[in-house]
Amino acid sequence: MNHEEAFAKAFITSEKRARFIQFLADPKRRKEMLDRLNRDLPYMPGFATEVPGTQDFPDELEKLLKAKGAGPTCHVIADGLKADGRELPLREALHLICMNEYGAILSCVPGRLAYYKPESPGPGLILERHQP
16 A cells, blocks of 8 residues: 555545545545645644644654654655655655745655645644554
8 A cells, every 4th residue: 555545544534535535646626635735624623742843843753753663764744845655764844844835745755654734834733653
């Protein structure tokens, strides 16, 4: 299972999940789904924790995500970035999305750990599922 499908299955509400996966996989519809990252991502709030403002910066986020199990790279799902759909070093991806005004998701551990940054201004969210 790829990062995008694993993310959707773990963190997107069941009624929106299939469409989320389908649209991201379709090059003609992907932009439409990326636009939703800006304001109304249908994530499950029970798995989300708002990042305190003092930690919502690249260096602090990197420490926070690594403490939760993130590795050196992540998968980028981002509106307005050429890095969309690519695997990047975590540090580089965090700097890119924090400087971008549009919404983005970094999938750090497929289906277990991600960072969601809505369109600016707005606090970022750590999306996390613990293994049983």
